[in-house]
Amino acid sequence: MNFRNLSPQQMFMRLAEEHVPELRFCAADRAGFESWKKEALPRVIATLGDFPAKAPLDPEPIAEWEHDGLTKKRWLVDVSRHISAVLQVNFPPQGGRRPAILCWHGHRIGGKEPVMGNDAIPAYRELIARDHYDYGHRMAKEGYVTLAIDWFGYGDRDDGDKPNWRIKPESKDWCDVYYLHATMLGMTPLSIFVAHGMAAVDFACALPQVDPQRLGVMGMSGGGTLALWSALCDRRLKAAEIICYSDLFAAFGFRDINYCGMEVAPGLYKLVDVPDLQGLLAPLPLLVDIGIHDTCFKVETALECYRRVKRIYETAGAAERLELDLFPGAHAWGGNRSAAFFQRAL
Numbered sequence: 001m002n003f004r005n006l007s008p009q010q011m012f013m014r015l016a017e018e019h020v021p022e023l024r025f026c027a028a029d030r031a032g033f034e035s036w037k038k039e040a041l042p043r044v045i046a047t048l049g050d051f052p053a054k055a056p057l058d059p060e061p062i063a064e065w066e067h068d069g070l071t072k073k074r075w076l077v078d079v080s081r082h083i084s085a086v087l088q089v090n091f092p093p094q095g096g097r098r099p100a101i102l103c104w105h106g107h108r109i110g111g112k113e114p115v116m117g118n119d120a121i122p123a124y125r126e127l128i129a130r131d132h133y134d135y136g137h138r139m140a141k142e143g144y145v146t147l148a149i150d151w152f153g154y155g156d157r158d159d160g161d162k163p164n165w166r167i168k169p170e171s172k173d174w175c176d177v178y179y180l181h182a183t184m185l186g187m188t189p190l191s192i193f194v195a196h197g198m199a200a201v202d203f204a205c206a207l208p209q210v211d212p213q214r215l216g217v218m219g220m221s222g223g224g225t226l227a228l229w230s231a232l233c234d235r236r237l238k239a240a241e242i243i244c245y246s247d248l249f250a251a252f253g254f255r256d257i258n259y260c261g262m263e264v265a266p267g268l269y270k271l272v273d274v275p276d277l278q279g280l281l282a283p284l285p286l287l288v289d290i291g292i293h294d295t296c297f298k299v300e301t302a303l304e305c306y307r308r309v310k311r312i313y314e315t316a317g318a319a320e321r322l323e324l325d326l327f328p329g330a331h332a333w334g335g336n337r338s339a340a341f342f343q344r345a346l
Contacts (some may be wrong), residue, residue, distance in 0.1 A: 009257075016254035016269070021270045025232040025279055025312050031315040032071035033282070041280050044272055045233060047265035048191035049183070052080035057203055062086065067117060069093055070140050071232075079199040085149040087200060088116050089207070090140035097211040098233055099346040100145040100204050102197060102237070103136035104226040105221030106244075107175075110180070111155025112136070112148035115223075131332035135218060135243075140141055142339045144346075145210050151193055151226070151262065152178050177294025189262045190229055197230045205236070214346040220244050220333055221296065222288075222306070225263045231281055239345030240281060243289040243333050244297055246309075251301040258296055275305045279312030282321070286313075289325045289334040296331045321345075 005011060023040040027033045062074040071091040079085045084159040092098060105115045108131075114124040117137025127133045136146040150157045153174035175189070182188050192292065197217075205212040216239040219227035224245025231240040249269045253259045278286065288309070290302045305325060313322040323341055327334035 013250075019250070019269065021269060021272045021276065023276065024273060025276050025308070025315075027315055028081065030315060032316045033312065037280055037282075038274065040276065041232070042278065043266070044329050047188075047189050047268045047271065048194070048229075049265070050081075050186045051191045052187065054195070054199070055079070055081050056328060057199060059186070059203065061089075061091075068137070070137070072118070074137035075203070077199065077203060079149070079196040080115075083157075083196075085196060085199075086112075086146060087149050087203060088112060088136075090116055090136060090146045091209055092143045092145065094142050094143050096209075097109040098143060098145045098209055099214035099216065099342070100147060100199060100207075100210045101136075101139050101342060102138065102204070102217040102219075102227075102230065103146050103148045104197070104217065104223035104230070105148065105151065105154065106219065106221030108133065108221075109154075111150035111157070113155055115234045116148050118148070123283075129293040130334050131220075131330075133220070133333065135220070135333050135335065135338070138335065139218070139338065139342070142342075144205070144216075144342065147204055149196060149200055149311070151196075151222070152189065173260065175260035175262045177261075179264070182194070182261075183266065187264045190225075190265055192311045193226055193262065194229050194233045197226065198234050201234055201236055216240065216342050216346055218243065220339070221331060222262055228277060228281070231284060231286075232277070237284075237340060239285040241285075241287040241289065241338055241341065244277065244279070244291055244294055244331050245274075246288055246290055246305040247274055247297040248301040248305055250303045252297050256296075256298075265313070273305075273308075274309035275312070278305070279316075282313045282316040285321045285323075285341070287323045287325060287341040289327065289339060291327060291329045291332055291334070293328070293330045296333075 059075040115136040218241035220243035325334035
């Protein structure tokens with residue numbers, strides 16, 4: 001008797017395991033890479049759907065304070081129609097026009113707060129101590145202007161504290177609800193977040209303390225997803241650090257169910273896998289952080305992802321622009337190579 005499967009999850013896992021993306025990288029030389037990128041990049045970006053209409057930033061100053069030798073400021077800015085964001089900028093003590101780094105947060109409490117160095121709350125202090133999660137603060141200490149906003153569902157843009165809209169425990173989380181809302185309108189959370197990140201870049205370029213020719217982006221976990229997509233979509237960004245977002249869709253997504261509506265787009269895996277997405281950045285300088293003990297993105301498939309990206313960068317003639325920080329930690333920021341990497345890249 002033939003084996004019959006009644007599990008939808010098993011069905012999807014088997015489909016993912018046997019699937020070969022249509023545009024998986026297989027070029028043998030630099031010309032092949034250029035041809036692949038020319039075809040793949042616009043088709044990949046098209047999976048994001050429509051981007052929200054831009055709005056004038058209309059920045060409104062909120063606060064300015066000193067913390068640990070840094071000057072920190074916040075503005076309220078309009079990042080697209082019908083939605084604003086609180087944008088925080090950390091300024092180093094060095095004068096003159098400085099390189100700037102967008103610091104995208106992941107799926108952690110507080111959104112941008114611990115990333116930008118808010119250690120006034122015990123839960124944030126724990127995150128910072130455990131995961132080195134204050135890269136927006138520490139990179140400012142290294143001499144970079146750093147900027148951050150909250151993604152939907154986090155920090156100042158958290159709908160969870162609104163009783164009439166509170167998600168029921170047995171229901172989907174906000175990431176998936178926003179995905180449903182966005183796709184009904186022909187968008188995705190990714191297209192919306194990338195657009196909001198671009199608005200942050202617009203703001204950065206207008207700051208007299210920032211050199212608009214030296215802009216980078218970094219982020220951890222879900223922030224790594226957004227760092228990747230920001231760098232794919234915004235050519236003003238000259239370097240990227242992807243922290244703990246290296247893996248294969250069949251592994252972390254379909255098998256481990258470790259993804260959500262802020263990380264996917266319709267038909268994306270039909271076209272490419274995560275290594276292809278990262279490889280499409282070439283020849284952009286790219287630093288990849290992988291934790292040996294990461295339980296979200298297992299090291300075996302994370303390193304397989306990196307090996308495929310390395311092959312793409314080598315084929316593109318850009319091997320020297322790809323770096324790896326393989327550190328003996330968990331789901332965290334390695335932080336061992338970041339300062340030197342951005343110093344070279346920016």
